[in-house]
Amino acid sequence: TTFDPNTIQPAALMYHCRQPTIQDRNVSHIFPRHTKSNLPVVARGEGVYLYDQSGKAYFDGSGGAAVSCLGHGDTDVTEAIKTQLDSIAFAHTSFFTSDPAEQLADKLITHAPKGIDRVYLVSGGSEAMEAALKLARQYFVEIDQPQRRHIIARKQSYHGNTLGALATGGNEWRRAPFAPMLVETTHISPCFEYRGKRAEETTLDYGLRIANELETEIQRLGEDSVIAFVAEPVVGATAGAVPAVQGYLKRIREICDQYGVLLILDEVMCGMGRTGTLFASEQDDVVPDIVAIAKGLGAGYQPIGAMLCSAAIYKAIENGSGFFQHGHTYIGHPVASAAALAVLTKLTDGGLVERCAMMGDKLNDALQHAFGQHPNIGDIRGRGLFRALEFVEDRSTKTPFAPDRAVHKSLKKECFEAGLICYPMGGTIDGRSGDHILLAPPFIMEDAHIDEIVSKLQIAINRVL
């Protein structure tokens, strides 16, 4: 069936008038994201669609926040959860290991970049990053280099909202209220070709120039004082599906090796097949020392994340204190592990990662075709089913819209009204406002859904700009 955009507008307006919202309840005790929000109540999900209580369908064009890689209502995953619940729901990891956790770790390592050998299962992305940062520090304590204390990360990055992860992230707006509570972290430039490459530079030279900022920063802080460099291989929530240019991460790896600095890659958003390979860094031909994953690992069916590390790091702990000084109550949770094992099996053995790569190319072609010449769309970028559009006032000068126009927020609202969920973002570079929307649809989407995304986006864009 081909999607007919002409039917959307009246229907969207009609639903706008009658969809039940949280305001319909007399009292809510939920602490919402925004206190003035007026959200519809979700009723169910099926495939690529979510439905509110009025029956209105929303195409899950961003998989929430790049979470729902399998879409909704996947019975292989729900059955795995039920089966696990029927045997054992929870056993604390200081007393037991469990089959689903062991199998999940085995399968992750089978598919992880060569050299990655151990898996630490947690409950989400921020926890995975906290574990990564603490393991990196403890590693140097174990190998008798306790003077190493600095983390270097990048501007325009997001690594989570707990204090350690927040300190690592380079998003000024998120950090600002908590600045006095954050450990000192320095931030070098992101690798963001659209915004950062000079006209006279080749892409390769740009990547090398930006990567070399890491060496300068290591030298400034003291050659033997840096613990780790942290980066998202494809930046998600702060810049909108920005892949590093070819050669950048390879140069970063070289610099890390030269100065004995660990490379921590945050694949919480871009990992688990989202960019067309199970780990995004495979496409950069780089192996990290530590990698964090979450979101697509549980595909939204259970809250789960993981920190994976190299054999060398694990050995240092094993040969040293023998104990990673970390832990949470729910690490290695059997039900969450069983869900993730079912998800990972579908991604790898079920061919869904390849499908993501294939559908990603098609989505990109369709976006380029529909919006490539749009006067207010400056960049269409990404990898796999992880794509973003950057909106600008002036395409030739790349001038962003004035922040008070909040273009990204209006686009989110109009898309939602038209029945398309997309993930909006503001903030381009060095605090200057910009507007993007991120698309991260489920890997199970069909060709007709690409028409649906493009048509609904078209409606929203025409209304806002």
Ligand code: PMP
């Ligand atoms: N790292 C990245 C790259 C993320 O995108 C996110 C979530 N948006 C996190 C870490 C934090 O994950 P969580 O929200 O599951 O704690």
